[in-house]
Amino acid sequence: MIQEAEAYDPERSEETEPEATRRDAGVTESARANRGWWDRNADEYQVEHGTFLGDDRFVWGPEGLDEVEAELLGPQEELKGKEILEIGAGAAQCARWLAAQGARPVALDLSHRQLQHALRIGGVFPLVCADAGALPFADGSFDLACSAYGALPFVADPRLVLREVRRVLRPGGRFVFSLTHPLRWAFPDEPGPEGLSVSSSYFDRTPYVEQDEQGHAVYVEHHRTLGDRVRDIVASGFRLVDLVEPEWPAWNTSEWGGWSPLRGNLVPGTAIFVCERD
Numbered sequence: 001m002i003q004e005a006e007a008y009d010p011e012r013s014e015e016t017e018p019e020a021t022r023r024d025a026g027v028t029e030s031a032r033a034n035r036g037w038w039d040r041n042a043d044e045y046q047v048e049h050g051t052f053l054g055d056d057r058f059v060w061g062p063e064g065l066d067e068v069e070a071e072l073l074g075p076q077e078e079l080k081g082k083e084i085l086e087i088g089a090g091a092a093q094c095a096r097w098l099a100a101q102g103a104r105p106v107a108l109d110l111s112h113r114q115l116q117h118a119l120r121i122g123g124v125f126p127l128v129c130a131d132a133g134a135l136p137f138a139d140g141s142f143d144l145a146c147s148a149y150g151a152l153p154f155v156a157d158p159r160l161v162l163r164e165v166r167r168v169l170r171p172g173g174r175f176v177f178s179l180t181h182p183l184r185w186a187f188p189d190e191p192g193p194e195g196l197s198v199s200s201s202y203f204d205r206t207p208y209v210e211q212d213e214q215g216h217a218v219y220v221e222h223h224r225t226l227g228d229r230v231r232d233i234v235a236s237g238f239r240l241v242d243l244v245e246p247e248w249p250a251w252n253t254s255e256w257g258g259w260s261p262l263r264g265n266l267v268p269g270t271a272i273f274v275c276e277r278d
Helices: 027-053 093-100 112-121 158-168 182-186 226-235
Strands: 019-022 083-087 104-109 127-129 142-148 169-180 208-211 217-221 238-244 270-277
Touching: 027 112, 027 217, 083 093, 083 158, 093 104, 093 112, 104 112, 112 127, 142 158, 158 169, 158 226, 169 182, 182 226, 226 238, 226 270
Parallel strands: 083 104, 083 142, 104 127, 142 169
Antiparallel strands: 019 208, 169 270, 208 217, 238 270
């Protein structure tokens, strides 16, 4: 049972800052590290970004591209009655918006604490705490699936997730997911001018790892080139029908980590893959 979230305590922090490095990290280590990271940081994340995300808004990334205008899952009026899986749902803002359109969403996340925030905000749809690489659903359970910066950036084997998503989709089903644009991995993760100079090879696929004093990973993010992502999608049984690179809109003056108006007007920050299962 998902328990309701307690109030966020800004004084609560890790005793020591983790060391940032680039090294290999496999499926099990990545999942364990990221489950722990999101459980520890869910409160701070919702405090910092909750206003931008809203309680019942479907935003694809820091640029602020909204599903209301993008319709990447299909026309808004056709969502009614559709069974939709949101992967890496966090506080389930996207699932909440989908429910408001008459859809029947299920919100899934690896982090129990993130789902506590989903429970705190409320909603009449299931919350499931599970790994995206082992979805606890029968074959052909959903019409659509979506993931806004969830799961795929953090897994060592993206094809494992993609094949699981394909399995639970019905024939003709669509999976739309967004993540950090692969080009961003060549630049420092800084919103200012220092984030505009190439600092590493775009082709270096070594994972970004934060580790504790014992060398245990506490956060892992995996890099795949744009071509890698396309090959992963096709090898997993999907057709790639669109690749969206949102431009930074004039109305958005906020910074989010390394995303900012300065960088967003010059280089893409988000890649959105629109995939269909035959």
